[in-house]
Amino acid sequence: MHKNIFGDELESCCTSPMTGYFRDGFCRTDDSDMGSHTVCTQVSESFLEYSKSMGNDLSTPRPEYNFPGLNPGDKWCLCASRWLQAYEDGVAPKLFLNSCHERCLDIIDKNLLLDFAVQ
Helix, strand or coil: CCEECCCCECCCCCECCECCCCCCCCCCCCCCCCCCEEEEEECCHHHHHHHHHCCCCCCCCEHHHCECCCCCCCEEEEEHHHHHHHHHCCCCCEECHHHCEHHHHHCCCHHHHHHCECC
């Protein structure tokens, strides 16, 4: 069983658009996930612009990867290190903590996560 940051069963982040490293709706991970896609975010316009400026365009559809492109308000499993970088640059998106995998705690302090909770 995959656990969230509270030690409870990991909840689904989003299935529309389908998210997660394994594209199963969950921010779960394993050793093949070099980016640690473990934080369930609600992306904002400012974050999407920031991500694009950092070389990761999440708003443009990429049909060849079955990726519809994200819009402000969409939920998405984001790399923990990218979220932390966005936090340091003042544009971190809000989080759905019950859907954040416990492995994100290897990168992000739990108290910081709590400060950005949607729920």
